[in-house]
Amino acid sequence: MSNRLDTLPTFEVRVNTSALSRRRFRARGRATNTLLGCAGLLTVALIAQFLAPLGIVRAQDLPPTTVILAAFIDLLGEATMWMAVYDTIYVWAIGLVVASVAGIVVGVLLGSSEPLRRATSSTVEFLRPIPSVALVPLVVLVFGPRYESALVLVIYAAFWQVLVQTVYGVADVDPVVADTARSYRFSRWGVMRYVIWPTALPFVMTGIRLAATVALVLTVTAQLIIGTPGLGQSIALAESGGANARMYALVLITGLLGLAVNIVVRLVEKRVLAWHMSFRKDASE
Amino acid sequence: MLEVTHLQKLYRTAETSFEALRDVHFTVAPGEFVCLVGPSGSGKTTLLKCMAGLMKPTSGTVRVADKAVAGPPEGLALVFQEYGRSLFPWLRIAENVELPLKELKIPGKERGARVAEALAHVGLENSARSYPWQLSGGMQQRVAIARAIAYRPDVLLMDEPFAAVDAQTRADLEDLVREIWRDLKITTLFVTHDIDEAVYLAERVIVLSSTPTIVQREMIIDLPSERDQLSTRALPRFSELRHDLYAEIQKAKTHSALTLTA
Numbered sequence: 001m002s003n004r005l006d007t008l009p010t011f012e013v014r015v016n017t018s019a020l021s022r023r024r025f026r027a028r029g030r031a032t033n034t035l036l037g038c039a040g041l042l043t044v045a046l047i048a049q050f051l052a053p054l055g056i057v058r059a060q061d062l063p064p065t066t067v068i069l070a071a072f073i074d075l076l077g078e079a080t081m082w083m084a085v086y087d088t089i090y091v092w093a094i095g096l097v098v099a100s101v102a103g104i105v106v107g108v109l110l111g112s113s114e115p116l117r118r119a120t121s122s123t124v125e126f127l128r129p130i131p132s133v134a135l136v137p138l139v140v141l142v143f144g145p146r147y148e149s150a151l152v153l154v155i156y157a158a159f160w161q162v163l164v165q166t167v168y169g170v171a172d173v174d175p176v177v178a179d180t181a182r183s184y185r186f187s188r189w190g191v192m193r194y195v196i197w198p199t200a201l202p203f204v205m206t207g208i209r210l211a212a213t214v215a216l217v218l219t220v221t222a223q224l225i226i227g228t229p230g231l232g233q234s235i236a237l238a239e240s241g242g243a244n245a246r247m248y249a250l251v252l253i254t255g256l257l258g259l260a261v262n263i264v265v266r267l268v269e270k271r272v273l274a275w276h277m278s279f280r281k282d283a284s285e
Numbered sequence: 286m287l288e289v290t291h292l293q294k295l296y297r298t299a300e301t302s303f304e305a306l307r308d309v310h311f312t313v314a315p316g317e318f319v320c321l322v323g324p325s326g327s328g329k330t331t332l333l334k335c336m337a338g339l340m341k342p343t344s345g346t347v348r349v350a351d352k353a354v355a356g357p358p359e360g361l362a363l364v365f366q367e368y369g370r371s372l373f374p375w376l377r378i379a380e381n382v383e384l385p386l387k388e389l390k391i392p393g394k395e396r397g398a399r400v401a402e403a404l405a406h407v408g409l410e411n412s413a414r415s416y417p418w419q420l421s422g423g424m425q426q427r428v429a430i431a432r433a434i435a436y437r438p439d440v441l442l443m444d445e446p447f448a449a450v451d452a453q454t455r456a457d458l459e460d461l462v463r464e465i466w467r468d469l470k471i472t473t474l475f476v477t478h479d480i481d482e483a484v485y486l487a488e489r490v491i492v493l494s495s496t497p498t499i500v501q502r503e504m505i506i507d508l509p510s511e512r513d514q515l516s517t518r519a520l521p522r523f524s525e526l527r528h529d530l531y532a533e534i535q536k537a538k539t540h541s542a543l544t545l546t547a
């Protein structure tokens with residue numbers, strides 16, 4: 001075996017210099033994007049600052065930016081606001097976890113059984129397009145204005161996102177990989193764990209990312225409409241109390257929460273799919 | 286060791302039926318190295334898949350180590366034609382080689398030793414921690430081979446494994462496969478469409494006809510068992526065998542069960 005190295009050319013892992021430069025390029029692109037985003041935000045803030053003083057809108061409809069920011073800073077010191085943030089994240093997180101687990105389990109089942117998929121497809125196609133919000137009367141009837149109501153809506157909306165992606169992911173298993181596993185006599189569990197799951201994972205992560213956003217939208221919507229505790233309810237209360245600057249500040253906080261959710265989910269996705277990202281990057285050359 | 290008995294395979298769809306294999310019949314003795322050649326589309330992959338238990342033949346049987354094949358048999362490893370796609374892209378090279386051993390429930394320590402040995406065998410010990418997509422085609426193919434030998438099969442089936450590598454790598458891999466066969470005494474069935482490769486590698490060559498396919502001819506390769514890329518290929522006997530096989534394959538292009546058994 002020792003002469004193997006003489007007869008075979010020794011290969012090293014390719015050091016992909018172009019990948020490095022591409023990454024740098026991409027980083028620069030991202031910085032430009034962030035800069036552009038900030039500039040846009042600043043412009044909007046600036047325009048909003050002068051709309052009321054110039055008499056274009058009424059000050060109580062759209063207070064100047066500085067007034068909103070002052071309300072925002074006040075809010076940061078309020079325990080009730082943080083309680084609302086906590087309630088929102090709580091419902092969002094539980095809803096997302098339940099929807100993800102259910103979506104993955106059902107998705108893997110449907111994805112790996114053609115007859116099961118065919119038997120359920122009409123039911124799925126019927127239920128999936130129902131907007132979660134249309135279920136508001138139903139959940140209010142069943143649970144009343146409690147957080148379970150919000151939870152049901154969130155789970156319903158997020159579930160489909162994960163389910164559909166998981167089914168696609170499971171169907172994406174390469175037949176050669178499947179045959180390889182079979183010829184090496186992998187157990188049923190081995191095929192699931194080492195073949196189906198890693199193939200489906202990128203799709204599942206996409207589903208969860210979409211579901212995370214949808215879940216937040218539904219959490220806030222449910223709080224707004226049903227009045228379950230959380231940021232949505234606070235917004236509704238501020239609005240009905242005529243505290244418009246406060247309402248805008250709460251909207252701002254909700255927006256920031258959405259941003260944070262997105263960043264966190266993307267970070268998780270990047271970590272989980274480290275191999276996959278570079279695989280795709282290389283393959284797309 | 287391998288017994289293929291009157292194997293027939295029809296590919297059926299709702300309206301059509303295509304007879305790939307008509308009546309394929311041959312055996313491979315324990316420890317033998319046999320090459321299987323035939324025109325493109327003559328059913329070599331189909332035959333291998335039936336032998337590996339990945340596909341059910343329409344009629345006829347395959348026996349591996351005296352057991353009829355119903356599903357993938359124990360102690361058999363198949364190296365696929367599409368080797369690049371047969372590696373698990375989300376696993377590192379060492380993990381790719383290790384996974385079938387894990388499924389065999391081999392203890393961790395022995396697994397590690399077998400993986401290291403197999404990778405050394407194919408000269409890839411420095412790439413153990415790379416991912417498949419970081420390797421060249423020839424390297425990926427060696428990973429697939431390493432995975433097969435770490436599995437310690439009694440029977441090794443290889444489907445045109447070197448079709449996509451350059452000439453130099455190909456020669457190296459040919460020597461590697463001969464060496465593994467000789468050292469580990471694995472019964473080997475090697476599919477190729479390359480005449481030189483078949484003569485260089487095999488103890489015996491089986492020539493398949495066009496579809497519907499039967500075994501058109503078997504040729505004994507009576508070359509010395511010590512083979513060397515330069516001297517073996519320079520032997521007069523090598524040229525003779527090569528010439529015979531060439532003529533046989535030319536014939537196979539236009540002949541099938543329909544013309545040969547008529």
Ligand SMILES: Nc1ncnc2c1ncn2[C@@H]1O[C@H](COP(=O)(O)OP(=O)(O)OP(=O)(O)O)[C@@H](O)[C@H]1O
Pocket residue numbers: 296297303305323324325326327328329330331332366445478496
């Ligand atoms: N799934 C399938 N359905 C229908 N026909 C098929 C199928 N797979 C293969 N065939 C046909 O069976 C014949 C044999 O195919 P096979 O892939 O076994 O050939 P091969 O000898 O391996 O060819 P190559 O040398 O190009 O790899 C071909 O004519 C092919 O068109």
Ligand SMILES: [Mg+2]
Pocket residue numbers: 329330331366444445
């Ligand atoms: Mg083939």
